[in-house]
Amino acid sequence: MPYAWSETDPSAPRQELQLWPHQSLPPKGFAAFILATFGLIMIPLFPLLGSVVLWGILPFLLAALAGVWFALDRSHRNAQILEVLTLTDDSARLVRHNPTGAAQEWDCNRYWAVPQMHAKDGPVPYYVTLKGGGREVEIGAFLSEDERVALYDDLVRALRR
Structure with a gap:
């Protein structure tokens, strides 16, 4: 899958999720x-x-x-996109590094961060967003449908703890 958790232990104080588009041509x-x-x-x-x-x-x-x-x-x-979601005990922070080199950032209190899946009404099927801090941001829109469903399940589990 084109995303990976750097820390898989759910009791760790800091978890980091990195997402990137699939590169089919090396x-x-x-x-x-x-x-x-x-x-x-x-x-x-x-x-x-x-x-x-x-x-x-x-x-x-x-x-x-x-x-x-x-x-x-x-x-x-x-396709040189990298999204990094960092979860600590009290905050959730998403940074998207665009191909142009610009970075987009979103952060909020982890308690208020809620993953949402829009099965039909998003720009792509099973569109995954994070809502919190007065904003809603997309995450992993470049992933395939199955990967977005798995990502949503991972986000629900990670943010629930």
């Missing part, structure tokens, strides 16, 4: 995909070697390869 896979795409793009060019037509087609094929590179790199950069 750096080696990215390089292999770009290399395979380049190889497949070059296949139609072999019969054109030595002709003037090659120079007319080559820029468009390289532009297509650059577009694939840019799209995959942008997707990877946009």
Whole structure:
């Protein structure tokens, strides 16, 4: 699962939950995909070697390869999100580190922190939020449906103690 509790002992004075989006394409896979795409793009060019037509087609094929590179790199950069929920005996604090480097923070008294699941009416199915301190914030919206359900159960157990 793309989230983990750093302290699993429920009697510990401090617990920390880290959440991150699933990264399906590691750096080696990215390089292999770009290399395979380049190889497949070059296949139609072999019969054109030595002709003037090659120079007319080559820029468009390289532009297509650059577009694939840019799209995959942008997707990877946009998924650089980290959410950290810190629970102490008297406070709950959620910090979301966005891909741009900016951080969003929420904190409240742990007694008033309530996890809520919106099964149908959220932007995604089984939308999980934390409510407290006069605000309601999302947590783990990038997780899959099953992972959000499991996250909600974990949050209920962690905040109940």
